[in-house]
Amino acid sequence: MQTILWNREEVLPRAKHLYESRIRSKIDLEENVGKMVIIDIETGDYKVDENGLHAADYLSAKHPNARLLHLRTGYKLAASLGSVIERFYK
Template sequence: MEALFWTIEEVAQRAKQFYEHGIRQQVEHGDNIGKMIVIDAETGEYGIDKTGVESALRLKQKSPNARLFTMRIGYDVAVSFGHAPMVRTVE
């Protein structure tokens, strides 16, 4: 499958599907809770480390065009893409 034109949402959705349908059962235990998992949204290949940086570099080295998604093991949210606008109140 060609990942070149995937949106951020599509990358996240595919990576989460890999996580929910196989990876979770393998990685959500003791020492991994709180670590970062980086998932290749095209292949389902993944890596785990404290910050996710080493895993991302390894996966990118194998496949330079990989679409990666990072999340914290055992938590619902780890990374946010983009940014929220600042809200200012005027008095």
């Protein structure tokens, strides 16, 4: 699979769309509050875990060059990519 280069302006809207359209309804459960959800923004694959590093390792093993975005579930979501921090909701 060819790696897609995403710029900052493309990453967050893509992640928000994936989260809202495919992921939120599956993971928005009481037992997931406070856990991390890691999203591969190219494939839409995701993993929920209490430890974001474990979830990221899982997705990285499936797709070694994945662009991963981290979100904490159950709260107003803040997305981080490297040192970039943006809020989905205000």
